[in-house]
Amino acid sequence: MRLVIAKCSVDYAGRLSAHLPLATRLLMLKADGSLLVHSDGGSYKPLNWMSPPCTIAMSEPSDEQREFGITELWTVTQGKTADLLIVSIHEVLHDSAHELGVDPGLQKDGVEAHLQKLLAEQIELLGEGHRLVRREYMTAIGPVDILATDAAGRSVAVELKRRGDIDGVEQLTRYLELMNRDPRLAPVQGVFAAQEIKPQARTLAEDRGIRCLVLDYDAMRGIDNADERLF
Amino acid sequence: MRLVIAKCSVDYAGRLSAHLPLATRLLMLKADGSLLVHSDGGSYKPLNWMSPPCTIAMSEPSDEQREFGITELWTVTQGKTADLLIVSIHEVLHDSAHELGVDPGLQKDGVEAHLQKLLAEQIELLGEGHRLVRREYMTAIGPVDILATDAAGRSVAVELKRRGDIDGVEQLTRYLELMNRDPRLAPVQGVFAAQEIKPQARTLAEDRGIRCLVLDYDAMRGIDNADERLF
């Protein structure tokens, strides 16, 4: 990895056109040829970048460009998408290269998969007498997160989200419509379960007879097993 | 901005738990206190990070940690969300600080806004005799991208996307349902316009009587004006 702090301007032409006026920024060149342009703020997202696979060409500026103060030109191209990124460097303030090696990668634990596993194990959170039929119940238009039965043995289809948005309600509605045509399943009750449900989503869901269930992830995890804490 | 290349392991506990095994990585400390952990590959997304506002505390390791080879500990916390990120540093290979100043920011030009402008100008792409009523036509549940009339003077509502997905069809469907209840507008014909329309979205749209229109951005831009090229 090569790290360059430089006064530069940047132009990008691809799916959109973008321009960065002259300022001091970090240019990060990764081993795979990709380039990231970072400022000293914002989030983790670079101001501009070029994703691999791409090739970078360093070149001398023309006389005209030199008159504008450009001392160095970096042209980054992506063969497939014809994207083009040009870094016009005016002054290099720092330049260092480092051998990092291959990263073993991130180990994740959590999110929707875990939530689904927990709810499957604690299926009575749906209501007394509920039983799990199966997770990822396959339908013609995709898998329903959880299929269960209520105390009376009627089908219950659960759509799980971390954040319950209107999209999730639409998705569940499509599933329910389809599943209710299946005489082996009908009538199917819908449950929209999430850690947090947006008011609009709740309104839409309840308007369609879909039950809303707010899940307490920490509590569910606490019931599950109190041993898997990180610290 | 402070740049540190270090052999380190990283633990994150927040909405999920994540762990990075010992390896050499770039630690980027931004002026706003945020921290990014980058490897020498992947995309523009860091392996791990902490978003601002957050505070970072450097501390000495305990004797036990020192035995494991840890020479320095960075603890990053976010007051509001109680997220916690811990960097266990084993060896510092590079450490430099740089004054970058405030970035003037990115100037964008393109994507959906431009596509909307172009289609408004070239409204006959919808069909002969079509006329623009207005862009961002406001309804109770949000703005319709384009409202037009066809040759016979009937209303046409256009939903624009760069990539035509099933979500866009659902969105347009909600608009149409609402607008068709308005006697001044009804009957309203729906047009789903995008640079690329997914087969599933097309099927759903056509099943609901919504017309699909694939737009050629480059051609539309070419007709519009051939002067605004960057290079």
Place this chain on the structure above:
DNA sequence: CGCTGCATTTCGCAT
């Protein structure tokens, strides 16, 4: 290999 759904999404705009 293409499609689908998730994301510690982030970002920007409008209410």
Place this chain on the structure above:
DNA sequence: ATGCGAAGTGCAGCG
């Protein structure tokens, strides 16, 4: 502030 839609989204899993 808050909610909502878009992103040069990236990424992983699965058919």
